Amino acid sequence: MSTISREEVAHLARLARLEVTDEELDAFAGQLDVILQSMKTLAEVDTDGVQPTSHAVPLVNVFREDQPQPSLPRDAALAGGPDTFEDRFRVPRILDEEA
């Protein structure tokens, strides 16, 4: 039985802001199903009382001195922007009205 439907893949793509094509949906649903089936094998592992791992050497509370440091110059930060205007990034409208 498949674990993920075409509709679910479309929903996930929307959540991830991916405007996927119909062909991609068809391909991804089948491919993701194979991968998810493999992941289901983890359910058989007993992890009761096991702590999660995210680093080879557990580190806690990495702080630095609260000293001001030079940051990226404004022009350098803006230089990579696809559209800039008067020292700012120009963005498409974010509210649901006509531009």
Add this chain to the structure above:
Amino acid sequence: MSRIIDKTAAELAADIRDGRLTSVEVTTAFLDRIDAVDGTVKAFLHVDRDGALATAREVDEAVARGEALGPLAGVPVAVKDVVVTKGMPTTAASKILEGWIPPYDATIVERIKAAKLPILGKTNMDEFAMGSSTEYSAYFKTVNPWDTGRIPGGSGGGSAAAVAAKMAPLAIGTDTGGSIRQPGAVTGTFGAKPTYGGNSRYGLIAFSSSLDTPGPVSRNALDGALLHEVISGHDPRDSTSIDAPVPPVVEAARLGATGDLSGVKLGVVKEFKEGADAAEPGVVAAYEAGLEQLVKLGAELVEVSCPSFAYALPTYYLIAPSEASSNLARYDGVRYGLRAGDDGKRSLEEVMSLTREAGFGPEVKRRIILGTYALSAGYVDAFYGKAQKVRTLIKQDFEKAFEQVDALVSPTTPFIAFEFGARTGDPYQMYLADLYTIPTNMYGGPGVSVPVGLSEGMPVGLQVMGPVLGDDITYRVAAALESTQDVLLADTAPEISAQRFTSFDEGGK
């Protein structure tokens, strides 16, 4: 006598320091080699002839003034395109970053520049380092210098192919699930994934932040160790960076090269030899011949059991896509890179979706969707949380093994370089290329791949896995194995000629 490009990085460094060669001569030789063969191999996304030669001239002037220089000063290096380089295009082989010029250097690039290694250019890779064949580069496929109809491994296929084809004596790779070691294995080169946290991630374009680790690619262990020491060490700009001394990998490589492994216990992982997880017969034969050599040098083999390794692959494919889906949210078409569909009418959200659809390739989209699924409400504990706990069990298997042995050994990858297109139709078949490398990433310890022999005329790698911050033992064992080889395997690759260029057009896909 041997050409400049045939020399090891250690030999080149000594020649430059002692005045037998200038860095300009050395750097020019590799740039000329790129001109001659990269039309066939296609390892580079960008070549910086002027920048490399400018650094080379600085080194030569310093030598002339009698200044003390670092151990690799003047020896050129190629850098994987996932590492940001100030003023030099950096794309992670993605269309979404096409034309982007980073305004800063990664910490490891700062260190390379401070050590005066000329940077030849940026190497091709699977988009955002997601893949095992470099077929998922958004630009072009890199070929395996041993057989231009086959993949060079991935994601760091460009760095490995550049070194295998002698277009660079050294290269930088990054390893999240095997992206340094697996390309090393299939191209007959050496590659090392250092202990996670041993090398700074600052300025690495993030894929899976709890796994990404930069490391060296070279033709032998000593060269790799020299580069490892250039780039390693604590970095306050990476909060996961370990504040501890760099393991003495150069010393260990020199010790290993003496060919003495007496007293060294090597663990052979039982689970890698059995059932569906077993390597193909030609790989097993080359690997076992390598084990015999290690025993002749005095190593003792001990069979160890690591039952949780069987879950490493699904664990990885929960953790890595989850972290990737979060990391890649930054490509929103606002601050850098591509913006698509901005017609003045569409909303930010619509433009964002169109930008990401146009800018990301199929494997990246698959992993973003997978990660979004694994992190969605109601699933996060069952998937990401569960995977992090299984990761602990894998780590415990390693820790238990290292109570008995100094290092673990395995083949690096279950199969030799496959032909283009053989595994792109079924992503899971592609993922299997990293079956033996992924456990090390889950644990966080060091792992290297060293060429061990051939199968069907293609290189096979032997993997050495060490304890956390025990990178030195992995270099020692690798260098010892090299000492049993009359010629480095990397030096027996077939010569690339114009003839092969023609055949690539037919063999490539």
